[in-house]
Amino acid sequence: MKQLFVFLVITTVVWACGGSEQPPTDNAVTSTAAAAPDGKKIYKQNCVTCHGLYGDMGASGALNLQESVLPLEQRIVVITKGRGAMTPFENLLDADQIAAVAQYSLELKK
Ligand code: HEC
Structure with a gap:
């Protein structure tokens, strides 16, 4: 009976650790899905x-x-780096998002 308990604890720990490794995997999937970020939306936000x-x-x-x-x-x-009074976005947006919003900013040109 004690062995069963130990087994359950180990299984739970292993399962819990496995569970905590999920988020990075999810993020990787999300950033792949966001391979073509919407520059206009990022600009508006x-x-x-x-x-x-x-x-x-x-x-x-x-x-x-x-x-x-x-x-x-x-x-x-x-x-990315900001300039003067402009905020740097390197910690707010990823490289793909920055490229997309930079591209969108060109479209604002008259
Ligand atoms: C806190 C206000 C603020 C926000 C938010 C902001 N900017 Fe700026 N932006 C500025 C200021 C101020 C400058 C001028 C910087 C300087 O004087 O050197 C500037 C300059 C720029 C320039 C350079 C233009 C040139 O001709 O040199 C670009 C491009 C630009 N911003 C794009 C963006 C984009 C895209 C975003 C959103 C991701 C953004 N900015 C968000 C204030 C802001």
């Missing part, structure tokens, strides 16, 4: 507070994205 829906609001000294001539690669750097 993260950028409109300063840049406005059309990129020209200019709150907190935000540059006008309709007039910006910054190329894609440098937009990715600005969004």
Whole structure:
């Protein structure tokens, strides 16, 4: 009977550990599923507070994205690392999301 108890405890621990390894696997699946993130949605969620829906609001000294001539690669750097009053997004968005929103910011150009 005692052995059965020990067996159950071990099984439970192994099962519990296995269970706690699930989230990273789920995240991997989620980030694969998010391989093509929606730049427009990310923009609306993260950028409109300063840049406005059309990129020209200019709150907190935000540059006008309709007039910006910054190329894609440098937009990715600005969004990732932040610049001046702009928040860095490296801890808020993953690389794919940053690339997608940078691409979307180019579409705001007139
Ligand atoms: C807290 C306000 C704020 C938020 C939120 C914000 N920005 Fe900015 N953004 C700024 C400011 C201020 C600048 C000008 C930085 C400077 O003066 O060097 C800027 C500059 C930029 C530039 C550079 C434009 C150029 O011509 O140099 C890009 C591109 C940009 N933002 C895109 C975004 C995107 C995309 C998001 C959302 C992921 C975002 N920003 C969120 C405030 C913000």
